[in-house]
Amino acid sequence: MGCTDCEDMIVNCADRRFDSISDLFRETAGRLSVPCRIQIGSYTCGNYFLELLNWMERGSSPVRGTDYDIVLPVFSESQLDEFLPRAETSPVQAARTIIVNDLGMLRLFRDRPGVRLGRLLFRDYRDHRYPASEDACRLKAGALVSSLRELGYQIAAIENELISANSEADGEPGVPVYVHFPYRQVSYGHICEFASIGRTVEEKFMPDAPCTFQCFRTRFRHREEYLKVGRSIFDMAPEQWLSGERRKRVIYTPRW
Amino acid sequence: MKIMVPLSDMDMLDEFCRAGADEFYAGFFDPAWDARFGPFEEINRMSSFGSQANMPLGAIEQVVRQVHQRGKKLYITLNSAAYSTQQLEWMGRYAALLRSISADGIIVGSLELLYRLRNCGLPLTVSTMGGAYNRSIVSFYRDLGIRRVILPRDMTLQDIEKLVPQFPELEFEAFLMRNGCKYSDANCLAYHARRYGSLCAALDSGPYLLETDGPTAPETCREIHANHTLFSRAFHKQACGLCAIDALAGAGISSLKIVGRADHAANVAEDIRQVRALLDHPGQSKNCVGELCLYGLNCYYPSESLK
Numbered sequence: 157m158g159c160t161d162c163e164d165m166i167v168n169c170a171d172r173r174f175d176s177i178s179d180l181f182r183e184t185a186g187r188l189s190v191p192c193r194i195q196i197g198s199y200t201c202g203n204y205f206l207e208l209l210n211w212m213e214r215g216s217s218p219v220r221g222t223d224y225d226i227v228l229p230v231f232s233e234s235q236l237d238e239f240l241p242r243a244e245t246s247p248v249q250a251a252r253t254i255i256v257n258d259l260g261m262l263r264l265f266r267d268r269p270g271v272r273l274g275r276l277l278f279r280d281y282r283d284h285r286y287p288a289s290e291d292a293c294r295l296k297a298g299a300l301v302s303s304l305r306e307l308g309y310q311i312a313a314i315e316n317e318l319i320s321a322n323s324e325a326d327g328e329p330g331v332p333v334y335v336h337f338p339y340r341q342v343s344y345g346h347i348c349e350f351a352s353i354g355r356t357v358e359e360k361f362m363p364d365a366p367c368t369f370q371c372f373r374t375r376f377r378h379r380e381e382y383l384k385v386g387r388s389i390f391d392m393a394p395e396q397w398l399s400g401e402r403r404k405r406v407i408y409t410p411r412w
Numbered sequence: 413m414k415i416m417v418p419l420s421d422m423d424m425l426d427e428f429c430r431a432g433a434d435e436f437y438a439g440f441f442d443p444a445w446d447a448r449f450g451p452f453e454e455i456n457r458m459s460s461f462g463s464q465a466n467m468p469l470g471a472i473e474q475v476v477r478q479v480h481q482r483g484k485k486l487y488i489t490l491n492s493a494a495y496s497t498q499q500l501e502w503m504g505r506y507a508a509l510l511r512s513i514s515a516d517g518i519i520v521g522s523l524e525l526l527y528r529l530r531n532c533g534l535p536l537t538v539s540t541m542g543g544a545y546n547r548s549i550v551s552f553y554r555d556l557g558i559r560r561v562i563l564p565r566d567m568t569l570q571d572i573e574k575l576v577p578q579f580p581e582l583e584f585e586a587f588l589m590r591n592g593c594k595y596s597d598a599n600c601l602a603y604h605a606r607r608y609g610s611l612c613a614a615l616d617s618g619p620y621l622l623e624t625d626g627p628t629a630p631e632t633c634r635e636i637h638a639n640h641t642l643f644s645r646a647f648h649k650q651a652c653g654l655c656a657i658d659a660l661a662g663a664g665i666s667s668l669k670i671v672g673r674a675d676h677a678a679n680v681a682e683d684i685r686q687v688r689a690l691l692d693h694p695g696q697s698k699n700c701v702g703e704l705c706l707y708g709l710n711c712y713y714p715s716e717s718l719k
Contacts, residue, residue, distance in 0.1 A: 173625075230543065230545055230546075230549075231545070231546055231548075232545055232546060232567070232568070232571050233545065233546045233547060233567075233571035233574050233575045234568075234570065234571055234574065235546075236546040236547065236548060237574075258543060258545070258548075258549050259523060259548075259549055259552040259553070260546055260547070260548025260549035260550075260551065260552055261548065262552070263548060263551060263552045263555075264548055276599055278494070279493035279494045279522070279598070279599065279601055280493075280494050280601070281452070281454075281493065281601050281602065281603055282601050282602070283601070283602040283603045283611065285602070285603075285608045285611070285614070286452065286603055286605070286607075286608070288452070289452040289603070295496070296494040296495060296496045296499075296524075298496070298497055299494070299495055299496055299497045299499075299500055299524040300494065300522070300523060300524045302497075302524075303523055303524045303527040303528070304523070306527070307527065341599075341601075342600075342601055342602055342611060343595045343596075343599065343600040343601060343602060343611060343612065344595060344596055344599040344600070345566050345593070345594060345595035345596040345599070345600070346545070346564070346566040346567065346596060347566050347594055347595075349594075349639065349640065349643045352639055352643070353635060353636055353639045354635060354639075357642065357707040357708070357709070358707050358708045358714075359708075360639070360642060360643075360647075360708075360709070361594075361642075361643060361647050361648075361709070361714070362568065362714050362715065363566045363567055363568050363571075364568060364571070372625070373624055373625045373626070373628070374622070374623070374624050374625075374636055375623050376620045376621065376622060376623070376640070377620065377621045377623055378615050378618060378619070378620050378621075379618065379619065382611075382615060384615070384620075389595075389611070389612075389615070412623075
């Protein structure tokens with residue numbers, strides 16, 4: 157992927173196998189040939205995130221000596237019990253930027269400068285089964301960002317996969333916009349199919365169930381159009397999608 | 413606990429009341445909205461189902477009146493996942509209309525609309541589209557002055573039991589019957605329109621390729637495929653939470669939600685009767701076992717069915 161005119165390039169290593177993150181970042185940064193930063197954490201899974209914290213607190217940082225951004229998932233109530241006492245611990249506090257994906261985490265980190273609103277907060281519909289919708293829909297990030305600002309929240313940047321689809325109707329959000337490429341999140345939930353592998357029928361498909369990180373080893377590809385990893389479904393943007401305004405700030409996810 | 417029921421057909425109002433419904437929710441369609449914003453912009457999450465799931469805007473006043481004549485409440489749903497600034501202006505006008513005709517509340521799915529309507533004079537409910545999975549998120553909404561929270565349908569009973577008592581000032585509504593979902597209402601961003609159906613259903617019925625990192629034993633592959641077959645073909649084809657009614661009451665849930673705005677009304681009525689019968693006989697729900705249970709694969713609250 158050639159992107160030498162990017163203002164900012166982040167390599168998204170969220171939701172990847174812990175022991176692969178360092179190599180994944182190094183290899184990807186080398187291939188992109190532009191200065192890159194790394195982000196870790198999770199967009200989809202509280203189990204993953206809490207285990208990543210365990211891993212880092214044991215001294216096995218996948219990003220030793222490197223600035224990193226950290227992505228916070230949407231925790232279940234029980235997972236929040238585990239996370240809140242650790243929100244002030246070093247792996248979270250040492251992050252250059254915190255990316256929040258729900259309003260509760262935004263509220264929790266209200267006083268922290270440099271918070272970015274993650275992709276899960278921007279819920280413009282996206283469905284390439286209906287090609288006409290891409291141009292018809294209006295970018296809605298501006299309404300959310302201005303509401304949050306009026307509520308007193310400082311927003312450093314946002315993530316939105318539909319930027320410049322048709323921004324004239326809603327105006328610019330007024331903050332830097334990062335675009336995810338090439339995996340665009342289409343759906344996500346709290347029930348993990350992969351966490352049920354090996355369980356009895358009666359114990360399958362429970363929300364936020366404990367797991368053995370089967371998602372590290374297993375995923376489904378549907379006709380090269382969709383990828384299911386863990387609790388998320390992604391579609392794949394073609395190379396030419398990354399054009400114009402979309403090339404300014406890119407969060408690049410290495411191939412699964 | 414009350415029974416919350418979808419109302420898309422006024423001919424069913426009396427039957428739903430006789431079956432035991434306490435309160436209703438409904439959506440509307442507005443040709444002027446469609447003309448202004450086009451076919452892909454939704455007033456509510458089921459706008460694409462048109463009149464199958466929505467009533468004409470012009471009929472809502474009469475609907476409110478008839479529901480009130482029967483001593484029931486009617487909430488109107490404006491719960492699309494996101495709105496543009498221009499669409500929020502229209503929403504403000506809809507809210508003013510709903511207040512003028514004495515609707516009982518508005519169900520809202522996005523922060524920007526909650527913020528816009530926070531002083532609209534009607535009680536606001538956070539839709540399941542609001543993704544209220546934990547106390548931090550609920551606290552955010554509470555601070556905006558909302559009255560009720562519809563909990564996500566992919567939430568465990570244990571988390572509901574921990575969350576709800578922390579907010580005695582709020583009402584909570586929990587999913588109980590029909591239309592389970594494998595993904596989060598709040599973050600499933602594909603259209604649910606009739607032409608292609610939901611994305612998960614399309615993926616479940618189509619081919620897929622299993623990818624594994626490194627060599628995988630044949631028996632492990634078979635287990636993964638079997639698991640996927642259950643997930644895609646059997647899990648939540650229906651959904652039911654009857655056996656959890658007593659536990660939900662104990663958790664402090666105010667209202668039990670039967671969904672199905674586009675479903676066959678006679679089936680909805682039958683669900684209302686089943687729920688009403690268990691509400692009228694506290695302590696019986698745990699004994700409720702039926703053909704739907706299917707090893708827990710149709711359970712909204714599977715941990716309860718395991719007890």
